[in-house]
Amino acid sequence: MTVVVKLGGSVVTEKDQPETVAVDRLTALADALGDAAVSDLVVVHGGGSFGHPHAAEHGISSTEGSRDAAAARDVAGAMEELNAAVVDALADAGVPAVPVHPFSAGYRTADGDLRFEATQLEAMLDEGFVPVLHGDVLTRVGAGATIVSGDELVTHVAGELGADRVGVCSTVPGVLDGDGEVVAEITDYGDVAAALGGSDATDVTGGMAAKVRALLALGAPAFVFGPDDLAAFLAGEDAGTRIEG
Secondary structure (H helix, E strand, C coil): CEEEEEECHHHHECCCCCCCECHHHHHHHHHHHHHCCCCEEEEEECCHHHHHHHHHHCCCCCCCCECCHHHHHHHHHHHHHHHHHHHHHHHHCCCCEEECCHHHCCEECCCCCEECCCHHHHHHHHCCCEEEEECEEEEECCCEEEEECHHHHHHHHHHHHCCCEEEEECCCCCCECCCCCECCEECCHHHCCCCCCCCCCCCCCCCHHHHHHHHHCCCCCEEEECHHHHHHHHCCCCCCEEECC
16 A cells, blocks of 8 residues: 655644754654554655745745755755654654655756656655655746645655555644534535635645645545544544545
8 A cells, every 4th residue: 555644844843943843743753654554655744944934035936936056955955954854753763764855856847847757756665665755946947946845746746656545744633614623524625615715715724725626636535634643544544634536
């Protein structure tokens, strides 16, 4: 079984403290992953307080790029530092984790399409490794260095690998309705459009609307849950909000 897990940047870092790892939370998550009986596991993590401040400083986003090599190094270097901390925590928990830096492995076309081949990840999985990817700076044809988010990598990699299950570990216990309660299951975006602010409110909802749309398109069961439910998800149980179109 192939499982792709995203560890949110706000979960693995202290987002209000620049370049600070949330050591206790990361250790607990790593322990859960170390205890999991998953044959093929891919981990992706967000940028949190590492990548985002540097990207904002240089005005780099998924659409706005920079040809300043120093700017690209700043973002990539911060993310590599966080990735090393995540990989080390996983290794300490007995996970055969290895780093994968998207800046060196993919790019965007001029139209913005992500080109990131999963064949190298398949080779790693075949050899018993657990690839650990992260949000990163990424070259876009005609625009220099742009950003690829961990969320985009999760859905892209899951689709390329034909993942059996996808988990997004967030700071919230699931997708919340208008009353702040966890929605148990989403099979159509219309089920939660009002709660997430409609079709154009991806930023003000912290990207949850975009997450839901992308996960619905996967064709595999996906779950959004809080850190306390990671072990349940890895055990094959429903956790947080189940999303499957």
